[in-house]
Amino acid sequence: MTQTDKTVAVVGATGLQGGAVTHHLLRGGWQVRALTRDPNGTPARALARAGARVARAQMEDVDSLTAAAEGAWGLFSVQPTVGSPGTAPDFTTEDEVRWGVNVADAAHAAGVGHLVFTSVAGADRHLSEKVPVNLVSKWRIEQHIARLGLPATILRPVSFMENFTGGYALQNGTLSTGLAPDTAQQLMAVDDVGFITELVFRRPEEWIGRSVSLAADELTPVQVADAIGRALGITLPYDQIPIETIRDLSEDFAYANQWLNEYGYRTDIAATRRIHPAAMDFSTWLKHTGAAQISAFLNTEIATAQDA
Template sequence: MSQQNTILVTAANGNVGSSLSRQLLDQGFNVNALVRNTESKIARDLEKRGAKIFKGDFDDFSSLQKASEGIWGVFINSNPIPGTLDELRHNTSIIKAAKEAGAKFGVYMSVMMAERKDEFPGLSPQHESYKYWESKHGTEKALQEAGFEHWTILRPGMFISNFFGPIASFLWPTLQKQHVILSPLAPTVTQPLIDTDDVAKYAAAAFADPNTFHGLAIDVASEEVTLENFAKLITDIVGVEVTVEHISIEEAARRGVTSRIAGWHSWIRALNYRIDYERLQKFPIKSATVAEYLKKNKASVAEFLSA
C-alpha cells in the first residue's frame, strides 16, 4: 500500500474502531488512529502494530485536522450523547476535516432504519430518541453531500456485545447480576444481532474495494434471534444459566428497562422492516453467528456474568 491509502479511524479505542484498525493494518493499509487516551491499552497495542496514534477531541477541530493529514479515507464514528445533537456536530466536523485534507472515501457507521426515521410513528422533536435518530440521519446526508469520490454507509443491527458491557446496565439492567433478561417484547420477537468485529469487516472490505461499495447503504446483521434462544445459547455455551422474563412496558419502566427497546421494535413492526440477509450473502464477509460469538468470547462473557 502507498501513503495515499492511509485511513483515519475515529473512535479507534472503541470495539468497532479498534477492530477495523487492526484489520486495515493486517491488510497493509496505513492507519491514523484517533483516540481520547493515547496511553490506553488499545492505543498502545495499535501503535505496536504500526498505527499512528493521534489524541483527538471531537470538539477540537484542530485535532481532527492534524489526524486527517495525508489520509485517503476516513471511518466516521463518534458516540451518541443522549438528548443532544452532538453526534451530528462531531461527525460533520470529522467529514469537514477529512474532506479539507483531500480524503477521497468516507465510510460511516450509522444504525439500521436511520434513513426511515421520518416514518417512525410518534417520533417528534419532543421524543426522547429524536436527537439520536436526527444525528444518524443527518450524518448520512452530510456524508452523501460532502463530495467524496466514494462513500459507504453501514447500518448495523444490535451489537451482541451490548449485552455484556457498560451499555448492558442501560438496556438489560438485570442481566449481569441476576442473569435475567427483562423484556417488554413478545416472546416471538427477534433481535437482529451482529458482532462488532463483523461490522469492521464490512468497513475494511469497503476501503479495499471502493468501486464495489461506492454509494451503498448496507443494513448488516448476522442473524435474527429471539431472546429465549439467546439466553439458551448463553446457558449452553458459557455455562451460566440465563432466563428471560417477559413483562409489560409499564413494569419494564418500573424495573429500570429503557423504553427505547420497546419503541425500537414498535417502529420495526410499523414499518414492516426486515434486514435483507440475501443481499448480505453477496458481499465477501462471513459474519459470526451468535453461537460462534459466544464461543469466541466465552471467557469475557463468563467474567461479565460473574462480576
C-alpha cells in the first residue's frame, strides 16, 4: 500500500502546525482528511481546494473525533497551549490535556495504524526537574498515548521561529521577550515540523515507538533582533521584559521564561539535521517566509497606529 492509498487525518488542520502537516502530506501524495470545527470557514475551504477532504470534528467531542478518524490509517495530533492564538480566554492546561487524551482515545477506538503527536522539547525531563506547566501537560498526553499502547511517534519541537512574526514578540518597534539578552534559545520552523511529520508517516517501520526532540538553530534574542533587522533593512532593538512584569500577568508564564533562561531545551541540533538535512536555520527561514510575515505585521501595526 502506497501513500496514495492511505488516508491521514489531521487534527487542527487549519492551525499553524496542522496546516504545515497537511501541506506536506498532500505534496507527498497522501489522502488527507482535514479535521476542523468549521468546515465552511475560509481556511478549511482553502484546504479543500488544495486537495484535502475536510471533516468536522472538535477536540472537546471524542465522538466527533472517532467518527472523523474512522478508516484513516494515520492521525496527526496537536493541541494548543494556554495563550495560543485562537484559544478562549478561559482555556486551561486541563482543557489541553483533555483534548489530547480525546484525540488519543479516538485513534484507539478507530484502530488508527500510526499516531503522530507533537509535544514539546523537554517534556521528558518532567520527572527529573521542575519544568513549566506547558511541558507537564504535553507529558501527561504522551503518557496516556503510552498507556493505550498506540502505534505512535512523539515529536518534541522547541520554540517556533513563527513566534517572532507578531505581537507575541514585536511590540512598539522592538523585539521584546522575557529572555535575558545573552540567553540562547533553540528554534525550529513550523514548516520543517510538517516535513518531518510526513517523513515519519512514510517510514512507520522506522518511526513507530520513537520520541524525538527537534531543533534547527540556537540564537540569543539580540541575535534574533539583529537578523530580523538585516533582513528588513531596519533597526530592531531588543528589550527584555522583566520577569516580575510577566509574573503580574501569569505566574506560569513567568516560570516558563525563568526556565528558558536557566535551563533551556538542550536539544541536539545535529541529530535533527540528520533526520532533515535541509531544516532551516533562522536566516534561511527569514528569506523563505519569515521576513515577509514580519514586514506585513509591522506595516499593519504602523497603519493601525496612524489611524488611531
